[in-house]
Amino acid sequence: MNALKTIDRNRLAVIGVGLAAVLFLAVNLAVNLSLRSAQVDLTERGLYTLSDGTRKVLTSLTEPITLRLYFTRALGESYPGHQAYANRVRELLERYVNISGGKIRLEVKNPEAFSEVEDEAVTFGLQGLPYDQSGDRGYFGLAGTNSVDGKAVIPYFTTEREPFLEYDLTKLVYSLATLDRPVVGMVARLPVEGGFMMGQRPVPAWAVISQIRELFDVRTMPAEFNAVPPEIGMLMLVHPKNLSDETLYAIDQFVMRGGRVLAFIDPNAETEAPSPQGPPGPSDIDRLLKSWGVTFIKDKVAADLQSARRVNVRHEGQITQVDYVAWNTLDRRNLDTTDAVVADIRDLNVGSAGILEPAEDATTTFRPLVTTSEDSEALDVAKLQGRIDIVALFRDFKASGKKLTMAARVTGPVKSAFPDGPPLIGEGEDAEKARLERAKTHLAESQKPLNAVVVADTDVLHEGLWAEIRNVNGEQLLVPYAGNSDFVINAVENLSGGDVLLGLRSRGDSKRPFLMVEKIQLEAERKFRAEQEKLAKELQETQKRIEGLTNREGANGEAILTAEEKTAIAEFRRKMIDIRHDLRNVQHALRKDIDALDAWLKFLNIAAIPLILGFAALIIAVARRLSRARARPVTE
Structure with a gap:
């Protein structure tokens, strides 16, 4: 104690400050090592909080996956916004690496002009964009590979897709971890897969169906079936009509077991031609739709003045341009951009689309994906059959003042459309015994919540509404001018991606507006x-x-x-x-x-x-x- 009293107070102060600094550094180092993986997300929309679905994918990986992030630094120097976005992508991928327990390996590369890294990025199929006057291209994409040489890429991280960054990254990882392609069952009453038309030469499959086959294992269902094979996880219905009770019951029980549905129905399918199955007419699966909580108005078509397509028509002996209110080019104002199916769609062309409404006393959630503007009208289908007076439709248009739904996502628990059990197929005792046997496995309620996307237009599928064919170097090239194919593929991909992808939604933009x-x-x-x-x-x-x-001016040039x-x-x-x-x-x-x-x-x-x-x-x-x-x- 006497020694301490003899020490100068200033020296004690210096020693105290030194000890405090050492203690601060020690505590900081200990916290940094022990809580290195701990993070707090204080952003308004939880931009850095990963969903349970993503964590499930990452923790269930059994084989190693290599992710290569390509970002040209010069691109970030020219466009600071790209640099900020690249930092977010890298930070999110680093979290994926940590959560995967080492199953994911991340490589960050800088593809400079005329470098081997640029050649590597091009080989993977990444897109480069010019960023300076010399024409050098900058890259900002992701390439992933698995242990069996599977490959998946994001060609370019566009800012429009930033709200769905987690969805896109998890989808890529999920596709590399899932070696078998998802199986899609096709039930179509339109010639979407091509074939022979009566008295005509063979017709090719519709372009969007060909694109779906490149990504998924598509199984064409027969005209009538009594069960959906267990390997099929999603059914795609195209203009379903004249289906037997046996087929309707098979679809119903598929949904009760947790199967997902993408249905394209139509009150006026313009691509439908007379067939042996019957004359053209509206889709008819009302029994199923009612159990799903959806009402389909068969005798009305959604018309919209704001998005009407301008067409050439002959009126009073002259060719004139008129807005065809039943043909619409819908933009992002008509889409629910918080849903992954339409998040990156810029425009969508529809032709005489129908109207969907939530059913009364529905147990499901009806969420519109595609709607008209408030400058809309429900037209009688009869006005669009036979000789169509496009000028009269425009002249007599009366706005309803409300938005009409053309496509919707329907989710939630549902009950069977066959509450009394399976239908009786045939007659006699044998038919009754067969019905009783099927009743043993009958499901009266869904084992999993329904997840379906219903689109009240089938013409949206045909390339005649969204693309044109050009002859390039002697080859027929399909050039889209609307996002219809992206919309369809997004829907198939979203519904067939399993529960982990269905739960991923928009996280918002990292750029916060003032x-x-x-x-x-x-x-x-x-x-x-x-x-x-x-x-x-x-x-x-x-x-x-x-x-x-x-x-x-005068002669001498002066004014x-x-x-x-x-x-x-x-x-x-x-x-x-x-x-x-x-x-x-x-x-x-x-x-x-x-x-x-x-x-x-x-x-x-x-x-x-x-x-x-x-x-x-x-x-x-x-x-x-x-x-x-x-x-x-x-x-x-």
Whole structure:
């Protein structure tokens, strides 16, 4: 104790600071090592919180997977937004590596121009985009391989797909981990798979069906069947009609066992031709739809004025262009972009699509994926049959003021459409015995929640509505001009991807908008935009008057002007300067509130916090001084 008393207080202070620094570093190192994998996601939409489905995929990996992230650094230097997005992709992939327990190996590569790494990226099928004047291409994609030389790629990480980054990454890993392609059962009453038409030459399969076959194992179901094979995980119904009770019951029990359905139904299938099965008519699976909680309006077609396609028609002996309200080009305003099926779809062409509504007392959730605008009308199907008066449809159009649903996702628990058990097939005792035998395995309620996508249009499948065929170097090339095929493949992929992919939804964009700034901008534009346009018009007229007076020249090249014209020009020029000054004032007014907000934010970030800390330190110092003064003994 005596030794401590002899030590100078300043030296004790230095030793105390040193010990505190050592303790801080030791605690920081211990926490860093023990809690290295611990993270807290404080973003509004949980951008960095992985879903249970993703964790299930990563923890169940049995074979090693190698992921190669290709990102050209020069691309990030030219476009900082790409650099920020690349950092997020890399950080998310590093989390995948940690959660997989070493089953995933990540390689980050920089494909520079004319390098071996660039050749490697091109070999994998990655897309390069020019980023400078020399035409050098930058790459930002992902290539994955598994132990049996399977390959899956994301050619380019587009910002439009950022909300579905986790979905795309998990889907890629899942496809590499699942060696067998998903099996899709096809039930079609339209010639989507090609074949021979009556009295005609063979017709090829529809383009979108060919694309589906490249990605999935498609099994064509017979015209009638009594059971869906167990290896089929999803049924694709195309214009189902005239199905027997036996076939309807097979589909019903498939759904009760957890099977998923993608149904394309139509009140007016324009691609349907008369066939031995019967004349053209609406799809008919009302019994199944009712049990799923969906109402299909068979005698109406959804018409939309805002998205109507302009077509050439002959009217009163002349060719004229008219908006065909029953043919629509729908954009992102008509799509639920939070659903993976339509998240990256820019436009979608439909032809005389039907109307879907949620059924009363439904046990399922009815979620619209594709809708009209509020400038819509439910047209009678009869108006679109026979000779169609397109001009009259446009002239007599009456907006309903509500959105009509053309496609929807339906999820939730359902009950069988056959509450009394399997139907009786045939007659006699043998038929009854067969029915009783099937009743032993009858499911009255779904074992898993229903997950179905119902689209009230079959013409959306045919390439005549969304692509054109071009002759390129002697070959027929299909060139899409709408996103119909992407929409269909997304739906098949989403429904056949298993539960782990079905649960992945949009996580939101990492770029956070300045909502207050956007609101101020909108209010300012409403207030000042009309005045700005008026001044700009006056300025343009004044400039034209000056040019009109000064463009007249004499023989020596000088302008011939009277004294009155010179005075008018001077007046016009003075007025032009005044208008320019007023325009600057208006433009300044547009930014006045934003600049004020910017000044306040700078003050809070730069000066406010130091001032608050300084004021707090001053209060503490004064309080300590007062405390010491009270503790000091009073000497007389």
